[in-house]
Amino acid sequence: MSETRIALLTGITGQDGSYLTRLLLEKGYIVHGIMRRASTFNTDRLDEIYTDPHESGARLLLHYGDLTDATGLRRILQKTRPQEIYNLGAQSHVRVSFEQPEYTADTVATGTLRLLEAVRDYCDLTGNQVRFYQAGSSEMFGASPPPQNEKTPFYPRSPYAVSKTAAHWYAVNYREAYGLFVSNGILFNHESPLRGETFVTRKITRAIGRIVNGLQKKLYLGNLDARRDWGFAGDYVEAMWLMLQQDEPDDYVVATGEAHSVREFLEAAFGHVNLDWKDFVEHDPRYLRPTEVDFLLGDASKAREKLGWKPRVGFRELVRMMVEADLELAERERVLAEAGHRIAFRGAATR
Numbered sequence: 472m473s474e475t476r477i478a479l480l481t482g483i484t485g486q487d488g489s490y491l492t493r494l495l496l497e498k499g500y501i502v503h504g505i506m507r508r509a510s511t512f513n514t515d516r517l518d519e520i521y522t523d524p525h526e527s528g529a530r531l532l533l534h535y536g537d538l539t540d541a542t543g544l545r546r547i548l549q550k551t552r553p554q555e556i557y558n559l560g561a562q563s564h565v566r567v568s569f570e571q572p573e574y575t576a577d578t579v580a581t582g583t584l585r586l587l588e589a590v591r592d593y594c595d596l597t598g599n600q601v602r603f604y605q606a607g608s609s610e611m612f613g614a615s616p617p618p619q620n621e622k623t624p625f626y627p628r629s630p631y632a633v634s635k636t637a638a639h640w641y642a643v644n645y646r647e648a649y650g651l652f653v654s655n656g657i658l659f660n661h662e663s664p665l666r667g668e669t670f671v672t673r674k675i676t677r678a679i680g681r682i683v684n685g686l687q688k689k690l691y692l693g694n695l696d697a698r699r700d701w702g703f704a705g706d707y708v709e710a711m712w713l714m715l716q717q718d719e720p721d722d723y724v725v726a727t728g729e730a731h732s733v734r735e736f737l738e739a740a741f742g743h744v745n746l747d748w749k750d751f752v753e754h755d756p757r758y759l760r761p762t763e764v765d766f767l768l769g770d771a772s773k774a775r776e777k778l779g780w781k782p783r784v785g786f787r788e789l790v791r792m793m794v795e796a797d798l799e800l801a802e803r804e805r806v807l808a809e810a811g812h813r814i815a816f817r818g819a820a821t822r
């Protein structure tokens with residue numbers, strides 16, 4: 472008889488949190504998620520799968536917490552008693568990390584340490600086994616030349632990347648020092664219609680939807696020469712889950728093995744609606760980074776061989792999926808605008 476497995480996620484309200492929750496629910500898990508308290512609802516990405524916890528059989532349960540609050544994390548761990556923890560919570564924006572370096576380090580690096588400490592004590596006190604996934608990033612490779620794999624040296628280029636590198640080594644150290652089952656995923660950029668609107672792919676597809684619907688005229692961007700290995704978030708959360716189903720913990724690069732520049736993304740995305748991006752895109756130096764990561768291209772051979780993982784969605788399909796979703800969203804906004812509602816353009820908060 473197999474017992475119902477219990478997972479605990481930090482960052483459940485983010486892009487990956489939403490896709491991973493869907494995957495775990497499909498697999499029959501009970502999913503506990505840690506969300507931050509905010510003055511407005513921040514659970515939009517979970518709305519489709521959330522059921523009222525008063526109803527019997529609800530398997531998605533949310534708890535207020537924060538990676539900067541160790542006591543709260545410990546309480547949630549004791550209360551939820553998970554077998555698997557996915558640490559996805561982070562101040563995840565690279566440009567913003569230059570503006571908020573201390574907060575980024577506190578959440579991303581020390582936040583991971585707080586959670587690992589809580590897990591270490593929980594395992595000691597209860598004798599329970601917990602498997603831990605750490606959401607590492609290709610940003611840790613930074614200036615190391617491509618292709619990057621698990622043996623490539625880290626050369627982080629932002630406070631975010633430095634913090635993720637610290638978190639990576641905390642995770643390795645807790646695995647070696649205390650025998651905890653901790654695996655690091657080193658994930659290259661992964662996108663989707665649920666991607667945050669301030670990351671470049673979504674910023675572009677969101678703008679296309681609004682331009683086509685007459686709600687926006689220009690799109691302001693920074694460096695168009697940077698190259699990234701962009702995959703689909705839905706594929707990448709499967710790799711996270713697979714990492715925690717192995718006999719031994721380990722570290723894995725997850726990537727498509729194909730890179731494109733921001734300019735190429737623009738060409739593909741505007742091309743999908745038969746527009747020329749050059750008619751709409753303007754340069755704004757405020758979106759440049761003090762130190763840039765020029766070229767990320769992952770070699771995921773190890774994940775393919777050991778986890779049996781490979782991406783299903785390619786670059787063109789990803790672009791199509793995101794543009795189509797944002798055309799639909801903007802169409803709904805246009806209808807509201809025509810009915811007299813004010814549709815806010817959040818350009819001021821865009822990075």
Ligand code: NAP
Pocket residue numbers: 481482483484485486487488506507509513536537538539558559560561562563564578606607608609657658659660661662667
């Ligand atoms: P995301 O959409 O930005 O989501 C981040 C999540 O972390 C959100 O749920 C956010 O809550 C939460 N969070 C932020 N600060 C927190 C704090 N102090 N305490 C607790 N939770 C906090 O990021 P994502 O794209 O899903 O990425 C998931 C993880 O993978 C992140 O750790 C990211 O750094 C890492 N990663 C992402 C990529 C990628 O390409 N997407 C690649 C490699 C690694 P709110 O909703 O309240 O803001």
Ligand code: F7E
Pocket residue numbers: 563564565566607608609610658659660661669670671672674691692693694695697698699733758759760763764822
């Ligand atoms: O930038 C350039 C920018 O912010 C991609 C995070 O999920 O992936 C993400 O980090 C590139 C950079 O993602 C704009 O300079 C040009 O070269 O979409 P991004 P990122 O920095 O690669 C990694 C793997 C993570 O771990 C992170 O959490 O696009 N770019 N113009 C721009 N970028 C933004 N955001 N806005 C622009 O206007």
